[in-house]
Amino acid sequence: MILNVENLHVKYGNVEALHGIDIHVQEGEIVTILGANGAGKSTTLMAISGLVKASQGKIEFEGEAVHKLPAHTIVTRGIAQVPEGRRVFSTLTVQENLNLGAYTSNDPDRNRKNLKWIFDLFPRLEERSGQLAGTLSGGEQQMLAIARALMATPKILLLDEPSLGLAPILVKAIFDTIREINQAGLTVVLVEQNARAALKLAHRGYVMEVGNIVLEDAAANLLSNPEVQNAYLGGTH
Amino acid sequence: MELFIQQLTNGLAVGGIYALIALGYTMVYGVLKLINFAHGDLFTIGAYLGLTLLTTLGLTNYLGPFGVVIVLALMVMGLVAIVGAALERVAYRPLRQSHRLSAVVSALGASIFFQNAVMLIYGARYKVYPHDILPRTAIHIFGLDIPLIRLLMLLTSIVMMIGLYLFIQRTKIGTAIRAAAIDQGAAKLMGINVDRVIMIVFLIGPALGGAAGLMVGLYYGQINFTMGWLYGLKAFTAAILGGIGNIPGAMVGGLLLGVIEAMGAAYISIAWKDAIAFCVLIIILIVRPTGLLGERVAEKI
Ligand SMILES: Nc1ncnc2c1ncn2[C@@H]1O[C@H](COP(=O)(O)OP(=O)(O)OP(=O)(O)O)[C@@H](O)[C@H]1O
Ligand SMILES: [Mg+2]
Numbered sequence: 178m179i180l181n182v183e184n185l186h187v188k189y190g191n192v193e194a195l196h197g198i199d200i201h202v203q204e205g206e207i208v209t210i211l212g213a214n215g216a217g218k219s220t221t222l223m224a225i226s227g228l229v230k231a232s233q234g235k236i237e238f239e240g241e242a243v244h245k246l247p248a249h250t251i252v253t254r255g256i257a258q259v260p261e262g263r264r265v266f267s268t269l270t271v272q273e274n275l276n277l278g279a280y281t282s283n284d285p286d287r288n289r290k291n292l293k294w295i296f297d298l299f300p301r302l303e304e305r306s307g308q309l310a311g312t313l314s315g316g317e318q319q320m321l322a323i324a325r326a327l328m329a330t331p332k333i334l335l336l337d338e339p340s341l342g343l344a345p346i347l348v349k350a351i352f353d354t355i356r357e358i359n360q361a362g363l364t365v366v367l368v369e370q371n372a373r374a375a376l377k378l379a380h381r382g383y384v385m386e387v388g389n390i391v392l393e394d395a396a397a398n399l400l401s402n403p404e405v406q407n408a409y410l411g412g413t414h
Numbered sequence: 415m416e417l418f419i420q421q422l423t424n425g426l427a428v429g430g431i432y433a434l435i436a437l438g439y440t441m442v443y444g445v446l447k448l449i450n451f452a453h454g455d456l457f458t459i460g461a462y463l464g465l466t467l468l469t470t471l472g473l474t475n476y477l478g479p480f481g482v483v484i485v486l487a488l489m490v491m492g493l494v495a496i497v498g499a500a501l502e503r504v505a506y507r508p509l510r511q512s513h514r515l516s517a518v519v520s521a522l523g524a525s526i527f528f529q530n531a532v533m534l535i536y537g538a539r540y541k542v543y544p545h546d547i548l549p550r551t552a553i554h555i556f557g558l559d560i561p562l563i564r565l566l567m568l569l570t571s572i573v574m575m576i577g578l579y580l581f582i583q584r585t586k587i588g589t590a591i592r593a594a595a596i597d598q599g600a601a602k603l604m605g606i607n608v609d610r611v612i613m614i615v616f617l618i619g620p621a622l623g624g625a626a627g628l629m630v631g632l633y634y635g636q637i638n639f640t641m642g643w644l645y646g647l648k649a650f651t652a653a654i655l656g657g658i659g660n661i662p663g664a665m666v667g668g669l670l671l672g673v674i675e676a677m678g679a680a681y682i683s684i685a686w687k688d689a690i691a692f693c694v695l696i697i698i699l700i701v702r703p704t705g706l707l708g709e710r711v712a713e714k715i
Contacts, residue, residue, distance in 0.1 A: 226602075226603055227602075228599055228602060228603070247607075248602040248603070249602050249604075249605050249606055249607045249608065250605070251605075252603065252604065252605040253605060257603070258603050260599070260600060260603060264597055264599070264600040264603075265600075266592070266593050266596045266597065266600065267596065268592070268596060269589070269592060269593065269596070273589055273592075276586075276589065277589060277590070277593050277601075277604045277606070278604060280586070280590065280604045280605045280606055281604075281605035325604075326603075329604075329605070
C-alpha cells in the first residue's frame with residue numbers, strides 16, 4: 178500500500194469538512210474519488226498534500242506518517258498534485274512553470290529527461306514554452322498543470338478535476354494521457370465530476386457524500402451500481 | 415536648458431532613492447498583500463546606522479572615500495536586513511493566519527516602535543553626517559557642472575535595481591519569489607518553502623531601504639528620526655504609481671516621481687513640490703487604476 182488515509186478529519190475553522198474518512202491506494206493503481214459539489218474531494222487531496230491539516234487521524238505515504246509535515250516537504254516524498262482550477266503561475270512563462278515543478282530536484286539530468294518526456298506527451302507546451310502561462314487556452318493550461326506536477330518525478334499523482342471546462346475531445350486526450358502516465362508506473366488518484374469516464378479509466382473508486390466515504394468498490398462494480406448510476410451517471414441504460 | 419538638466423539629474427538621483435525604498439513596499443505587498451508601514455523607519459535606521467558606523471569605526475583611516483562608502487553600504491544593508499527579518503518574525507509571522515487588519519495594526523505599531531527607538535537612542539534633533547566622506551567635486555558634462563555625488567547616487571541605485579531585477583528574473587529563488595506572489599498554495603505544492611521566501615523578501619527590501627537611508631545621509635548631510643515618514647510616503651506613492659506588487663513598476667515609479675517633483679519645484683513652485691507629485695499620482699490612478707505597469711498584478715488576483 179503506497180497511500181493510507183485513516184480516520185481523516187479536517188476542519189475549516191469550526192466547521193468540519195471531513196468526518197473521518199479512510200482511503201487506501203495500492204502502488205500502480207488509478208483510484209477515483211467521486212462525489213457531489215462540496216463533498217470534500219478537494220479537501221481530501223489538499224490534506225494529502227499538506228495544504229490543509231488533519232485535525233484527527235493519519236495519512237501515511239510509503240509507511241511514513243506525512244500529515245504533520247509542512248506542505249513544501251510533502252512533494253519531496255513523491256506526492257504531486259494538479260490542483261482544482263489548474264492554478265498555473267499565470268505571469269510566468271510555461272518554461273518557468275515547468276522549472277518550478279522540479280523546484281525540489283537537484284538532478285539536472287533527471288529534469289532534462291522529464292522535460293523531454295513531458296514535451297513528448299504535450300508537444301503543444303514545447304511550442305509555447307516562452308509564452309506566459311496565463312495566455313494559454315484552458316486546455317493548454319490543464320496540460321501545463323499536469324506537466325508541471327510530473328516534473329517533480331512523483332510516485333503518486335493527485336488530479337483534481339482535470340477535465341473541468343474542457344471540450345470532449347480534449348477530455349479524451351487528457352484521460353488517455355493519464356492512462357499513459359499510469360502505465361509508465363505512476364500511481365494516480367483522480368477526482369472527477371465526469372464520473373463515467375473516470376470509472377472507465379480507474380481500477381477502483383470511492384464515493385463521497387458530505388465529508389464521508391459512502392461507497393468503495395472496483396470501478397466496474399461502481400459503474401454498474403444502480404445507486405451510483407442514479408446519482409452520478411445521470412440515470413441508466 | 416541648464417536648469418532642466420540640473421533638475422533632471424537631481425530628480426533622477428532622488429527618484430533612485432524613492433525607487434529603492436519603493437521596492438521594499440512592493441515586494442512585501444507582492445507576497446503578503448500587506449503594506450509594511452514600518453518600512454520607512456527601516457530606511458531611517460539605515461541612515462542612523464550609517465552615521466554610527468561612520469563615526470565609530472574610523473574606516474576613513476584605512477580606506478579611500480569609495481572604499482569607505484562601499485564597506486559602509488554593505489554593513490548597513492546587512493544590519494538593516496537583519497532588522498527587517500526580525501520584524502517579519504516578531505510582528506508579522508504570528509499574525510499570518512489572522513485577519514488582514516491585525517497585520518496592518520501590527521505594522522503601524524512597529525513603525526511607532528522604531529521611530530521612538532531611534533529618537534531615544536539618537537535624540538530628537540537633526541544629526542549631521544561628516545561632510546568630507548565623498549569628494550564634493552562636480553563633473554563637467556554637457557557643458558554643465560553636475561555634482562559627483564549626485565551621479566554616484568544615481569549610478570548606485572541603478573546598479574542595485576538591475577541586480578535585483580536579474581536576481582528576481584533569472585535565479586531559482588527569484589522565480590520562487592514570483593511564484594509565491596502569484597499563488598502561495600500552488601507554490602507550496604511545488605515544494606517552495608513560502609516562509610523562507612517571505613523571509614528573503616524581508617531581507618532584500620530592508621537592505622535596499624537601508625542603503626537608501628545611507629545615501630540620503632551622504633547626499634543631504636542631515637538626518638532626523640522622522641525622515642522615514644515622508645520618504646516612506648513618497649516611496650509608497652511611487653510603488654502605487656508603478657503598480658504595487660510589480661518590481662519594475664516600483665523602479666519606474668520611483669524615478670518618475672523624483673523627476674516630476676524636481677521639475678515641479680523648478681518650473682512651477684518649490685513650495686508646491688509635494689502637492690504636484692501627489693496630483694500626478696491621482697491623475698495617473700484615475701487614468702490607470704492599476705498603476706503604470708500594474709496590469710499583471712490585476713490579472714493575477
Ligand atoms: N477554504 C475553505 N474555508 C472554509 N470552508 C471550505 C474551504 N474549502 C472548502 N470548504 C468547505 O468544505 C467542504 C468541502 O469542500 P471541497 O472543496 O473539498 O469539496 P469538493 O468535493 O472538492 O467540491 P467540488 O466538486 O465543488 O470541487 C465544502 O462545504 C466547502 O464549503
Ligand atoms: Mg473540488
